[in-house]
Amino acid sequence: MSASASEQDCVFCAITRGDIPSDRVYSDDQVVAFRDINPQAPAHLLVAPRRHVASIDQLRDDEALLGRVMSVAVRVAQAEDLAESGYRLATNHGRDGAQTVPHLHVHVLGGRALRGRLG
Numbered sequence: 001m002s003a004s005a006s007e008q009d010c011v012f013c014a015i016t017r018g019d020i021p022s023d024r025v026y027s028d029d030q031v032v033a034f035r036d037i038n039p040q041a042p043a044h045l046l047v048a049p050r051r052h053v054a055s056i057d058q059l060r061d062d063e064a065l066l067g068r069v070m071s072v073a074v075r076v077a078q079a080e081d082l083a084e085s086g087y088r089l090a091t092n093h094g095r096d097g098a099q100t101v102p103h104l105h106v107h108v109l110g111g112r113a114l115r116g117r118l119g
């Protein structure tokens with residue numbers, strides 16, 4: 001089956017395929033984690049499924065993949081040694097959510113005291 005237009009144009013599909021280089025910290029058959037190119041904290045990683053899913057809003061019914069992405073996000077935070085000091089997991093959907101890359105990803109942020117409010 002040929003890739004859809006959104007997959008062909010998608011930067012995170014290219015990253016998870018390995019067509020665009022990234023600083024990978026984790027990879028398995030379903031999920032890839034890599035460092036954000038424009039980090040907002042000393043530790044800023046992104047966890048994305050290999051399958052093209054536009055955002056978490058489209059993953060509502062796939063609890064297995066949703067759980068896998070969140071589980072890998074926690075594993076990545078622990079591997080970055082963030083568990084004791086703390087970290088934040090965040091995912092954005094759509095315009096008001098300030099999503100800029102339309103391929104689901106969970107941000108793992110830590111290494112500094114994050115502001116205690118969102119948005």
Ligand code: 5GP
Nearest residue numbers: 011022034035036037038092098099100101
């Ligand atoms: P969003 O705003 O969609 O939640 O987050 C998208 C994130 O992807 C941003 O933090 C941005 O810095 C990151 N990003 C965008 N393009 C690339 C890229 O080509 N490589 C990597 N590693 N991160 C990217």
Ligand code: ZN
Nearest residue numbers: 010013052103
């Ligand atoms: Zn994609």
